[in-house]
Amino acid sequence: MEIITGYDILIIGGGAAGLRAAIAAAETDPRLKIGIISKVYPTRSHTVSAEGGVAAAMREYDSPANHAYDTIKGSDFLADQDAVEYFTENAKKQIITLEHWGCPWSRQKDGQVAVRAFGGMNVKRTVYAADKTGFYILHSLFERSLLYENISRFDEWYVTDLFTDNERATGFHAIHQKNGQQAIFLTKTIIMATGGAGRAYKFTTNSALNTGDGLILAYEAGAALKDMEFVQFHPTALAKTGILITEAARGEGGHLLNKKGERFLKNYLPEKMELGPRDIISRAIIQEIISGNGFEGPNCAYVHLDLRHLGKKTINEKLPLIREISIHFAATDPVLEPIAVRPAQHYTMGGISTGSDGASTLPGLFAAGEAACVSIHGANRLGSNSLAECLVFGASAGKNAANYCLSAKKITIPSNKQINLFSKSCNNKIKLLLSNDGHESIASIRSAMQENMDQYAGIIRDREGLKKGLHAIKDLQERSKRVTIKDKSLIFNTGLIELLELKAMLKTCEIILKCALLREESRGAHYRTDFPNRNDQKFLKHHLAHKTSAGLTITSQKVNITKWSPEARTY
Amino acid sequence: MRNFIIKIQRYNPETEKIYFEEHTVPYTKDLTVLDALNFIKEKTGGEIAYRWACRMGICGSCGAIINGKPALMCSTFCVQLKQPITLQPLANFKVIKDLIVDTDDAMNKFRAAMPYTEFQKKHLEPQHETLQTPAQLNRLKQTSQCIKCMLCYAACPVYGLKQEFIGPAAGALAQRYNLDTRDNIKNQRMDSITAENGIYNCSFIGECSRVCPKNVDPAAALQKLKVAGIIHTAKKTAKSILKTPKKSS
Numbered sequence: 021m022e023i024i025t026g027y028d029i030l031i032i033g034g035g036a037a038g039l040r041a042a043i044a045a046a047e048t049d050p051r052l053k054i055g056i057i058s059k060v061y062p063t064r065s066h067t068v069s070a071e072g073g074v075a076a077a078m079r080e081y082d083s084p085a086n087h088a089y090d091t092i093k094g095s096d097f098l099a100d101q102d103a104v105e106y107f108t109e110n111a112k113k114q115i116i117t118l119e120h121w122g123c124p125w126s127r128q129k130d131g132q133v134a135v136r137a138f139g140g141m142n143v144k145r146t147v148y149a150a151d152k153t154g155f156y157i158l159h160s161l162f163e164r165s166l167l168y169e170n171i172s173r174f175d176e177w178y179v180t181d182l183f184t185d186n187e188r189a190t191g192f193h194a195i196h197q198k199n200g201q202q203a204i205f206l207t208k209t210i211i212m213a214t215g216g217a218g219r220a221y222k223f224t225t226n227s228a229l230n231t232g233d234g235l236i237l238a239y240e241a242g243a244a245l246k247d248m249e250f251v252q253f254h255p256t257a258l259a260k261t262g263i264l265i266t267e268a269a270r271g272e273g274g275h276l277l278n279k280k281g282e283r284f285l286k287n288y289l290p291e292k293m294e295l296g297p298r299d300i301i302s303r304a305i306i307q308e309i310i311s312g313n314g315f316e317g318p319n320c321a322y323v324h325l326d327l328r329h330l331g332k333k334t335i336n337e338k339l340p341l342i343r344e345i346s347i348h349f350a351a352t353d354p355v356l357e358p359i360a361v362r363p364a365q366h367y368t369m370g371g372i373s374t375g376s377d378g379a380s381t382l383p384g385l386f387a388a389g390e391a392a393c394v395s396i397h398g399a400n401r402l403g404s405n406s407l408a409e410c411l412v413f414g415a416s417a418g419k420n421a422a423n424y425c426l427s428a429k430k431i432t433i434p435s436n437k438q439i440n441l442f443s444k445s446c447n448n449k450i451k452l453l454l455s456n457d458g459h460e461s462i463a464s465i466r467s468a469m470q471e472n473m474d475q476y477a478g479i480i481r482d483r484e485g486l487k488k489g490l491h492a493i494k495d496l497q498e499r500s501k502r503v504t505i506k507d508k509s510l511i512f513n514t515g516l517i518e519l520l521e522l523k524a525m526l527k528t529c530e531i532i533l534k535c536a537l538l539r540e541e542s543r544g545a546h547y548r549t550d551f552p553n554r555n556d557q558k559f560l561k562h563h564l565a566h567k568t569s570a571g572l573t574i575t576s577q578k579v580n581i582t583k584w585s586p587e588a589r590t591y
Numbered sequence: 592m593r594n595f596i597i598k599i600q601r602y603n604p605e606t607e608k609i610y611f612e613e614h615t616v617p618y619t620k621d622l623t624v625l626d627a628l629n630f631i632k633e634k635t636g637g638e639i640a641y642r643w644a645c646r647m648g649i650c651g652s653c654g655a656i657i658n659g660k661p662a663l664m665c666s667t668f669c670v671q672l673k674q675p676i677t678l679q680p681l682a683n684f685k686v687i688k689d690l691i692v693d694t695d696d697a698m699n700k701f702r703a704a705m706p707y708t709e710f711q712k713k714h715l716e717p718q719h720e721t722l723q724t725p726a727q728l729n730r731l732k733q734t735s736q737c738i739k740c741m742l743c744y745a746a747c748p749v750y751g752l753k754q755e756f757i758g759p760a761a762g763a764l765a766q767r768y769n770l771d772t773r774d775n776i777k778n779q780r781m782d783s784i785t786a787e788n789g790i791y792n793c794s795f796i797g798e799c800s801r802v803c804p805k806n807v808d809p810a811a812a813l814q815k816l817k818v819a820g821i822i823h824t825a826k827k828t829a830k831s832i833l834k835t836p837k838k839s840s
Contacts, residue, residue: 060642061698063739064650113716120717122708122771124728124735131722155649156735163706163764175695198687198695227644260621263647345647348666351621463633506638511604512688515637 021443022203027055027172028425029418031211032179032192032234034062036154036407037389038213039161040114040414041378041421046168048422057174057194057205059229059517062162066215066227067410070154071266071341073146074407076111078135082143084108089584091405094140094297095398096544096554097586098247098562098579103394105582106376107405107412114411115147123160124149126338136338137271138403140297140591146404151266151341157407178517179233180450182210182241183442185434188384189241193446197517200510202450204443208431209384209421212238213414216368216390220525220532221478222470224365225257225264231521232528234391238372239527243382244564246393246577248370248528249535250545252401253479255301257364258350259322265342265361267403269327269354270294272338276305277324277358278313284323292591299400299545300591302363306479309362317360324358331355363479367406369397369545370532373564373577378417384424384431388417395562398579399544450510453519458502462518465496465503469526472496477532482550483540490533497526531572535563538574556586593618596675597627599639602686609686613675624676625653625664641690648804651740654681655690661742661802681745683754696754697744703757703789704765705780708773727772734767734812736805743799743809755788759799759809762790766812769819781823790816 029045031038034056045054056062077087087108092099119125119133126134126148138146149156165171176197183191183204191206214234218226239245255276256265270276276294278284288304289296305323308314314321327335327342332355335343339354346352346359371393378386389410396409425431434442476489500523505515541555542548562577594615602609614635616627625643632639641664643653648666655664656679658672669676684692743759744750750758765784768774784790793813800810 060644060652061694061739064642064644064652066645066650068650068738069645069647116717116720119720120709120773122706122768122773124731124771127723127725127728129725131724131727133720152649155738159735159737159739163701166702166705167707167710175698198693227646227650229644261646341649349621349647461633462637504636506636509603509605512640512691514640518637 021447022201023439024203024205026053027205027207028052029209029211029421030055030057030205030207031213032057033065033213033215033389033391034058034173035065035067035213035215035389036157036161036410037391037414038062038211039158039165040411041211041213041388041418042171043161043165043168044415044418045422046170048419049426050170052422052425053170053172055172055174057177057179059176059178061175062173063158064229065158066230067154067158069225069227069264070407071151071264072138072268072271073136073148073153073404074115074157074411075138075141075146075402075404076115076408077108077145078112078115078133078147079145082145086142087111087145090141091396091402092584093589094400094402096400096589097560098398098543099396100394100580101582101584102580103376104396107396107409110412111408114408114415118157118160118411121160121164124156126150136268137295139267139270139295139301140402141404146268146271148268151268151339154407178520179237180520181446182237183434184241184382185432185438187432189382190384190432190434192237193442195510197512202447202510204439206434208425208428209386211378211417211421212372212385212387212391213389214391216371217525217528218365218368220469220529221365221473222467223257223262223474225254225262226365232368232524233521235371236524236527238380238382238385238387239565239567241382241385242567243380243385244373244566245531246370246373246562246564247395247398248531248565249539249563250369250399251365251477251532252298252367252369252545253302253363254366255298255305255363256325256361258345259317259360259362260319261349262364263345263349264366265325265346265359266339267298269325269339269342272334273330274325274327276301277326278308279315280313284308284313289591296591297400297402299547302479303547305363315360320362322360322362325361326358327354328356328358367401369393369399369401376413376416377420378413379420386417386421388413399546450516453516454505454508456502456504458504460499460502460504462503462515462522465499466522469493469496469529473529477529477536479547481536481546481548483537486533486537490530490537493526493529493533497530500526531565534572535565535574538563560586595622595627595669597631598675598677599689600679601639601689602680604688620670622669623665624657624667624669624678627669628664628678639690640688649738651738654740654742654745655679656682656745661745663740663742663804666804681741683745683747683751694741697741697758698739700757700761701739701764703783704761704768705776705783706764706768708768708771708775710776721773723772731767731770734763734770734807737763737807738805740804742802742804746798746802748796748798749792749794753792756792757784757789759813762793762816763807763809763812766816778823781820784816785820785824790820793817
């Protein structure tokens with residue numbers, strides 16, 4: 021097997037966080053060699069689907085402290101406040117940096133970067149580029165990355181295993197899908213920027229790529245995952261396909277209506293109405309549907325998102341993609357009729373446990389973006405904080421990984437024996453997956469997993485359901501060992517890649533369910549009917565999931581509180 | 592019950608065999624070509640290779656030749672197509688497997704467009720935003736919509752004959768940065784794209800603009816660049832003529 025060396029930093033994932041990390045590392049020292057390994061071309065990454073905007077205290081009426089308070093309250097006081105302060109203090113700088121690099125932010129008449137309202141944010145602080153903010157950020161970063169001679173790319177390589185010598189993460193095994201070549205990469209530091217695991221759910225806004233690969237690579241190598249029970253459901257996705265309809269549609273003034281034509285949020289969030297946080301609005305929609313106030317559709321029940329009163333001009337200027345998507349994928353022109361929407365899985369709040377410097381619990385391994393959990397989102401992320409997170413913590417991880425390379429006195433090099441052993445075990449794993457002879461299919465296991473997670477680990481949970489869900493996942497993990505892959509080649513063997521992704525998702529599901537079972541309270545997006553209240557005395561803490569000799573082990577970590585004592589979360 | 596008939600061009604890199612395979616997919620009125628392909632893949636045990644990700648027309652992964660025309664599979668509806676629906680890999684690229692083509696070369700062409708503003712590579716942490724009016728932003732609206740899906744390369748007859756040609760999307764990208772008020776390297780960029788394999792190779796057939804799913808109109812962008820290129824070269828020549836006496840004296 022080929023061994024690829026010479027890179028100081030290898031970044032797995034080429035979305036906003038990965039690209040931002042690469043540029044930050046490249047700028048720290050031009051002598052550092054940086055590689056971006058992605059299972060797709062970077063411009064395909066899921067960042068591209070983000071719509072509404074990116075948050076920062078941009079204006080004189082705002083401050084990082086205000087942004088921090090909104091974020092912490094939004095998190096139901098589970099966010100680490102030191103991390104949130106670092107985040108809100110650095111967000112503006114990142115937006116201005118991108119502005120200088122050519123990102124086409126929408127503007128006010130006077131030429132300043134425009135800001136819009138977003139859920140859970142008390143003032144207008146969401147910078148945007150029409151309603152294609154993720155697309156523009158991703159392409160701006162990708163294009164900027166072409167400037168740096170010390171950034172190389174390995175497009176369409178799939179990483180199967182991380183390599184650790186007893187002390188640190190030292191590399192990984194990957195398959196080049198174009199030609200089936202397998203290689204071992206050896207490096208000084210790794211940054212995991214692989215996004216979330218939304219595809220573990222059936223009804224999700226996420227792209228096909230979000231399969232939790234990076235989370236499980238890190239977990240299997242010994243890094244801890246944090247806050248995994250917290251999964252965000254976005255209130256408004258197209259009722260049939262789950263395609264995202266941005267929160268900016270409500271930020272610009274859109275209304276949610278039940279079948280009686282009422283703005284039903286008056287019964288749930290009378291002050292905030294459509295600009296409440298996502299967890300509460302998603303639960304309100306489900307409650308309306310349960311109460312019989314939803315519309316009955318051919319596929320599912322739904323509510324209406326009404327934008328008609330905004331007028332054609334505003335919709336075309338500020339929400340052009342929403343109009344395009346609604347017309348194209350739901351045969352609904354929002355200028356003329358309301359859009360049928362319902363909540364869908366949207367974001368993995370949990371992830372690889374890191375500090376603000378991006379360092380994980382495993383030396384040599386950093387993480388950023390949705391794959392990481394710093395934690396700034398706690399139990400519920402506010403809309404437009406995730407793109408900002410990719411920029412702030414992508415830059416931080418890149419810079420700190422670079423400094424780690426430059427300052428570490430002695431970085432251990434794995435022995436040939438260790439490399440050979442690792443190489444053999446990776447090769448054998450792939451061989452085994454290709455030679456399995458069972459009767460199971462990827463599609464049927466995946467579908468069962470997704471339905472199971474929608475049903476038992478969704479917006480409304482309880483002990484009995486979570487236990488059932490966990491039992492089913494265990495069963496599916498066993499079944500996944502008996503999948504036959506007909507194609508035996510390594511060249512774009514999409515069956516093999518899908519099986520590896522499925523295994524990562526099944527493990528992610530197990531961790532989500534186990535953490536959710538342990539958390540016997542309701543906080544943010546984790547709502548349990550058997551424990552409907554928040555319990556700070558017992559559960560003002562993070563759950564950390566580790567792999568130990570005893571298997572999956574869950575421990576606790578205290579929440580860092582700097583300025584804001586937990587209070588009742590009312591809007 | 593009505594069905595859609597889907598004919599898929601298969602290619603196995605190990606046997607080097609190209610063949611067509613026919614499948615039927617149950618009719619539903621809002622079925623996309625990608626939905627149909629996913630249905631077939633699940634039913635047949637996951638062998639057919641194709642790329643896809645966002646299923647909402649923004650990631651640019653799922654380009655294919657659908658009934659003879661380059662299009663995104665996720666944004667094309669089966670009911671709007673003549674039956675049988677024929678799926679082939681994008682033209683002008685080497686086929687790797689089934690519907691997957693090698694676009695590495697085309698992806699690399701974006702480098703020649705020098706798609707960045709400030710040239711310095713050292714992070715200066717700018718403190719203040721540059722002002723840009725909505726009208727100035729509007730100038731780059733059209734060319735900035737490109738999702739790099741490569742449909743225009745599959746449609747471009749010039750690229751089909753001469754793979755060194757910079758091509759439509761890279762041209763449009765150069766124009767996008769040229770139009771940006773924050774740009775300060777237009778001269779270097781014009782040097783880059785007017786070089787031997789640059790924009791002048793475009794023969795303005797316009798196929799690229801016809802297949803573009805985001806209405807970027809790369810053909811128009813390339814024509815504008817050609818005009819700008821002539822002016823750029825003329826200015827450069829004039830400058831060097833003016834400079835010559837100094838050198839000789």
